[in-house]
Amino acid sequence: MKRRLYLLMLAGAGLFSCDKDFLQRDPKTSLTEETFFKSVSDLETYSNGFYNFVGANYSDIFSDNIALNTGSSETDNLIRGGITAATVGGWNNWGDLRRINLMLKNVGQATGDPTQIRHFTGIARFFRALFYYDMVKRYGDVPWYSTVLGTGDEKLLYKAKDPRTVVVDSVMKDLEYAVANIQASGTNTRVTRWAALTILARTALHEGTYRKYHTELNLQGTAQAFLERAASASLTIMTDGGFALSADYRGLFTSNNLDANKEVIFLQKNSQSNGIANNTHTVLDWQWALSGQLADEFLMADGTPYTSQANYATKTFVDMFKNRDPRLTETIMSPGFSTTPSTNAPYLIKPGFGGLLQVKFYPRDPSLRGGWNLNYTDLPIYRFGEVLLIHAEAKAELGTLTQSDLDKTVGLLRTRVGMPKLDLAAANAAPDAYLAVAYPGVTGANKGVILEIRRERRVELACEGFRYDDLFRWKAGKLLEKNSQGIYVPALGALDVTGDGVEDIAILEAQGKEEPLASVPEAIRAKLVKYYLTEGSFYLSNGTSGKILFTKDKSQPRQFVEPKYYARPIPLQQLVLNPNLIQPSGWE
Incomplete structure (x- = not known):
C-alpha cells in the first residue's frame, strides 16, 4: 500500500488537474493527450497554468532582515532545533513538475508556426528550471525527471537522487533553451526572453557563488563557468533589453500601474476592475518588523558607513534616520510616517516588534488598500535593478570588475536615490570592518568591493x-544565529517616536512603576501609549536601557549548524515510500 501511495503522489495528477483558472469551460467530451496539444493555441492555453507557480515576494520573513515574526516559519523552527525528518514538510510538489513534463511530452503533436511552438516549449522548460533549482536550493541532490511517469514506471519512481551537478546542468540546459527560443517581445505580465535571461543570470550567480563558498562540496573549480554566464547573461539584458532604472524607487512597490515601467521585466498585475489583488498592506505592523541589523547597513548620505560612527549603536529612533541613504525611509517606517494622508496623523511604533516597521510595498494611496487580499498595487517579480547587481557581483567574484562596471551597475542604483557612487579602489583599499566580521569567508584583492556589493544587495533588494x-x-x-535587535532605548520612560519633540510612547518596567514619567507634563502623560517589560515579549539589552531584544531568543536560543542546515531533510515518510532516497548530509 505504501509503495502504491508513492506512485500516486508522483503520477496521480490528471491531464488537466490544473489550477481553477485553467480552461474555464465544461467540455461535453473529456480532453485527453490525444485530443489536446494539437495547436499553438493549445500550447498557450495549457502553459498559462504555469504562471500560478510564480509570484512577487514582498517580505524577507525567513532571514536576518526580520526582527520578530509572530507567524509560523520553518527557518525559525530550524534554528531553534524544531526541524527533524519527522516534522519537516516539503517534497510534495511533484505534481507541478508532472504538468510541465506532460506538455513537453506532447508538444511534438502541435502543428503551426515552428517559432511559436519553440516559444511555448521554452516557456515550459523555463518553469521546469524554476521548479528544479528551487528543489536544488532546498535539498541539494534530487532525482531528475524529464518524462511523465506512470504507475508502471517503478524503476524511475524509486530511483535514487541524482547529483547536484547533474541536476543543475539540466536546469541550465532548460534555461539556455528558453533564452534561445522564447520571444523577446511581449508584455511584462508574460515570460519573455528577458525574463528567461534574468533567471539564467540569477541561477548562474547563485550556483557559482554557492560552489565557491561551500568548499564542503569540492566544486570550487566549477564555479567560474557559472559566474561567467551570470555576467554575460546580465550584460545582454543591460545592453540589448531596453530596460532602465525607474526614477521613482518608491513607485516600484506602491504603484497601481507598472505596465510601462522600464525597470520591470516581469510583473504581477493587480487590478480592482478585474478583481485581482494582493495582501501588501500586511507588511506594516501585522506579524513582523524589520531588524536593527538591516537598518545599520544603510549608509550615511555622504556614502560613509553608518556603523563607522562611534555612537551608531546608541542613536535613538528619531536620530537614526538623519542623513541616511534615502532607501532607509522607503524600507523602514521613519518618524512622522502616516497611513492617513487626509489627517496626516503619525503612526506609532510598537516596541514589542522592535520598532522598525516595514513600509516598503505598503500601498500609500488608501484607495489601493481595501483590506485582506484587497490591495491593488502592481508588484514586480523580476526587475532591472537586480540584474545590475547580478552583473556587479559576478564580475567582482571573477576578479574582472572595473570602475566602469561599477558605475553602470551599483553606481546607477545609488545615483537614482542621490547617493555617491562606489569607488572600486577605495573599497578594496579599506574593506569595511563591520561587513568583514559579518562575512569572514570573503577574502582576496576584491574583498572590499564584494562586501560593498553585498551591502548594496541587502539595501536595494x-x-x-x-x-x-x-x-x-x-x-x-x-x-x-545572531539575536535580532530593535531600536535603542536610552532609558525607561517616555519617548518621542514621531520626531516632533513630544513624547508619544513610554517603556516602563511594570504597571504602577511610573516614576520615570514624573517630569513629563500631565497633558502629555495622559496620551502616552505605555508598554511594560513585564509583559514578557521583549527586554532591553542593558536592563533599563539598550537595544530591544526578544525573550523568545532567551527561551529558545538560536543555533545554525554548518553545513547541515544549508539543506532541509526529506520528510521521513518519503524515505519509507522510497528506500532509495537518502537524506542530505548531516540529516542521515
Whole structure:
C-alpha cells in the first residue's frame, strides 16, 4: 500500500488537474493527450497554468532582515532545533513538475508556426528550471525527471537522487533553451526572453557563488563557468533589453500601474476592475518588523558607513534616520510616517516588534488598500535593478570588475536615490570592518568591493525575498544565529517616536512603576501609549536601557549548524515510500 501511495503522489495528477483558472469551460467530451496539444493555441492555453507557480515576494520573513515574526516559519523552527525528518514538510510538489513534463511530452503533436511552438516549449522548460533549482536550493541532490511517469514506471519512481551537478546542468540546459527560443517581445505580465535571461543570470550567480563558498562540496573549480554566464547573461539584458532604472524607487512597490515601467521585466498585475489583488498592506505592523541589523547597513548620505560612527549603536529612533541613504525611509517606517494622508496623523511604533516597521510595498494611496487580499498595487517579480547587481557581483567574484562596471551597475542604483557612487579602489583599499566580521569567508584583492556589493544587495533588494537565498549561497547562515535587535532605548520612560519633540510612547518596567514619567507634563502623560517589560515579549539589552531584544531568543536560543542546515531533510515518510532516497548530509 505504501509503495502504491508513492506512485500516486508522483503520477496521480490528471491531464488537466490544473489550477481553477485553467480552461474555464465544461467540455461535453473529456480532453485527453490525444485530443489536446494539437495547436499553438493549445500550447498557450495549457502553459498559462504555469504562471500560478510564480509570484512577487514582498517580505524577507525567513532571514536576518526580520526582527520578530509572530507567524509560523520553518527557518525559525530550524534554528531553534524544531526541524527533524519527522516534522519537516516539503517534497510534495511533484505534481507541478508532472504538468510541465506532460506538455513537453506532447508538444511534438502541435502543428503551426515552428517559432511559436519553440516559444511555448521554452516557456515550459523555463518553469521546469524554476521548479528544479528551487528543489536544488532546498535539498541539494534530487532525482531528475524529464518524462511523465506512470504507475508502471517503478524503476524511475524509486530511483535514487541524482547529483547536484547533474541536476543543475539540466536546469541550465532548460534555461539556455528558453533564452534561445522564447520571444523577446511581449508584455511584462508574460515570460519573455528577458525574463528567461534574468533567471539564467540569477541561477548562474547563485550556483557559482554557492560552489565557491561551500568548499564542503569540492566544486570550487566549477564555479567560474557559472559566474561567467551570470555576467554575460546580465550584460545582454543591460545592453540589448531596453530596460532602465525607474526614477521613482518608491513607485516600484506602491504603484497601481507598472505596465510601462522600464525597470520591470516581469510583473504581477493587480487590478480592482478585474478583481485581482494582493495582501501588501500586511507588511506594516501585522506579524513582523524589520531588524536593527538591516537598518545599520544603510549608509550615511555622504556614502560613509553608518556603523563607522562611534555612537551608531546608541542613536535613538528619531536620530537614526538623519542623513541616511534615502532607501532607509522607503524600507523602514521613519518618524512622522502616516497611513492617513487626509489627517496626516503619525503612526506609532510598537516596541514589542522592535520598532522598525516595514513600509516598503505598503500601498500609500488608501484607495489601493481595501483590506485582506484587497490591495491593488502592481508588484514586480523580476526587475532591472537586480540584474545590475547580478552583473556587479559576478564580475567582482571573477576578479574582472572595473570602475566602469561599477558605475553602470551599483553606481546607477545609488545615483537614482542621490547617493555617491562606489569607488572600486577605495573599497578594496579599506574593506569595511563591520561587513568583514559579518562575512569572514570573503577574502582576496576584491574583498572590499564584494562586501560593498553585498551591502548594496541587502539595501536595494530589502523585503523582496532575496536575503535568505543570499545568506545560503554565501555560506553566511551563521548570521541567522545572531539575536535580532530593535531600536535603542536610552532609558525607561517616555519617548518621542514621531520626531516632533513630544513624547508619544513610554517603556516602563511594570504597571504602577511610573516614576520615570514624573517630569513629563500631565497633558502629555495622559496620551502616552505605555508598554511594560513585564509583559514578557521583549527586554532591553542593558536592563533599563539598550537595544530591544526578544525573550523568545532567551527561551529558545538560536543555533545554525554548518553545513547541515544549508539543506532541509526529506520528510521521513518519503524515505519509507522510497528506500532509495537518502537524506542530505548531516540529516542521515
